[in-house]
Amino acid sequence: MEKFVPTSYTLECVATGREFEDEGWTLEDRACKTPSLVRARYAKKQLEVRPSEFGLYKFADWLPVRRMLKGSSAPVTYCSKGLGRYLGLENLWITFNGYYPAVGASMTTCSFKETEAYSVCARAAEHEDRxxxxxxxxxxxxxxxxxxxxxxxxxxxxxxxxxxxxxxxxxxxxxxxxxxxxxxxxxxxxxxxxxxxxxxxxGFYAEGGAKNIARRDGMATTVLSAVTTIGRIPDYYFQAVGSGTGAIAAWEANMRLIEDGRFGSNIMKLMVSQNAPFVPMYDAWRADSRQMLPYDDDKARRDAEIIDAKVLSNRRPPYGVVGGLYDALKATDGDVFVATNAQARKAARLFQELEGADIHPAASVATASLIKAVADGKVAKDATVMLNITGGGEQLFKEGxxxxxxxxxxxxxxxxxxxxxxxxxxxxxx
CATH class of the missing domain: 3.40.50.1100 (Rossmann fold)
Incomplete structure (x- = not known):
């Protein structure tokens, strides 16, 4: 394996467009007066995908990393046969993040959160003692x-x-x-x-959540996997959201891929979903409000307790911040869906039957939303659709x-x- 050279990039404040250097763990532009995300601007405008033995770091050109850590895996994208046929979709592509050796997926934590962790931890200095x-x-x-x-x-x-x-x-x-x-x-x-x-x-320091470019660009590898496999930017992107960070990351990857020039100039519609009754972003989006609507703490806790997809229960997501989910949905002409526990469980059973893998509740919510969007005529049958299965294969991995x-x-x-x-x-x- 070639010697790894730290990725070259600068930071850009989304609100002002100011470009500046990363001091090592910069999470925001201190010169900006408005709450805003910062983005990485990579020196390499065309993505060079490394061989598979690099794991997640096959996409290192667009990851803000100083080193490669051991044990990583990349998301795997494949063309759906069973679910696509069932839904009447000619071009349904599944990006699988989890453990499913039959398609080459080998994330042993069974979740796309691995993409974040291997990116964030590789952004830190090797001898960081905090x-x-x-x-x-x-x-x-x-x-x-x-x-x-x-x-x-x-x-x-x-x-x-x-x-x-x-x-x-x-x-x-x-x-x-x-x-x-x-x-x-x-x-x-x-x-x-x-x-x-x-x-x-x-001696303690914050990972930074959605503010950390390494977290978002790690998650963006799901889209890099899809686009480099399909050969073009999809028309639709389906994912369940708790904070919305993965969808923001998908939008940012989309813009980089347009700039790359080899995959078309398509803007994917972000089709994101929440698990009812915990639906604060859905409520804000329906009200066309950049700000989240009031949500009583006790009610929020009760609603979070009810939902199967516990990972989707973020009460303070990066929704209204400049460069956040509200902006991503507006820029992509996207939409927010809702799935109940019953709908998500039904979708999970269907996915296992048609695609052969067990999936996490959040991925089941995304699948249920895809089923609903197709049934409501919101997705053209010949559209290129990416379904981000954010976690799966847990039952298979745990066996024995x-x-x-x-x-x-x-x-x-x-x-x-x-x-x-x-x-x-x-x-x-x-």
Whole structure:
């Protein structure tokens, strides 16, 4: 394998267009007065895809990385036979992120959150001694835990106690990975609050969520996989959203691919979906509001408890920020759909029957929305459609394995004191 040279890029503020250098972990343009995302502008305008043994880093030309970490896998795109025929779609392409050796998919955490983790952690300096802090509703935590454990990177995870069953692994983790939780009844927003308190401790730094270009450009590899496999930019992109970061990433990848010049000038319609009754972005979009509508905390927690796709329960998504999901939907003439638990479960059964793989609840929500969009005549039968299966193959991967679960080192109340959190997390890494 060739010697890896760090990727060359600059940063651009979406709100102002100002271009500036990355100081190493820049998450925003401090000169900008408006809440805005920043984007990477890569020196290489045409993507050169490396051989498969590079894993995710086959797309390193458009990843803001300084090194390659071991153990990564890239998303796999294939032309659907069963589901496409069932829906009457001539060009349905499935981008599978998970474990499905029959199509060459080998993500052992079974989620596209691996694309984020391998990109974000490779953006950090090799000898970074601070502790990376990540809040998650489940899948993101599993992915970061695996990557950091395998590559000896210090990590503090904050996950709601109700979601820690998602932290399963094929083998015990390196002790450089620690977990803290908010007590039972808390949701993803409570975990974010807890992580923000932990960040006041000495020697801890924020992963950054949607603000981190490495997170978005890691997720964008799903679109890079699809377009380089299909040979053109799709007409439609279907994905379920919790924060909307994956859809923002898809839009950004689309713009880079148009600039590349070899895949057409198509703008994919972003067709994103939420799991009812937890639908704050759907409600805001229906009201044509850039701002999220009021959502009572207790009701939000109850709604998050009801939905199957727990990973879609983000109460403070990057929706209205400049360059966020609202802008992405407007720019692509996109739409937001809703699927109930019952519709998503039915879609999951159908996918397994027709495509041969079990899929995660969030991917089931996306599949249910595709089925509905086709039934409502919103997708032309000859359109090129990309369905982003954001997680799957978990049942297959777990078969015959004795699993190991990461348990919280500390469990905090829903309204913890800053001093208590700081003192205890500092002690964890002594």
């Amino acid at each position: 502790v990376l802090v990540v809040a998650s509703a489940g899948n993101t935590a599993r992915a970061f835990a695996k990557v950091c454990s395998d590559n000896n990177i210090k990590l503090l995870l904050a996950v709601p106690h109700d979601n820690i069953a998602a932290l399963w692994f094929a083998e015990p983790l390196n002790p450089c990975v620690k977990l803290i939780s908010c007590e039972k009844g808390g949701d993803y927003f409570d975990a974010i609050h807890l992580s923000n308190l932990a960040l006041k401790a000495r 394995k004795e699993l190991w679960y990461l348990k919280p080192s500390l469990v905090f109340p829903l309204d913890p004191s800053l001093d208590d959190v700081v003192a205890k997390v500092e002690e964890l890494f002594k």
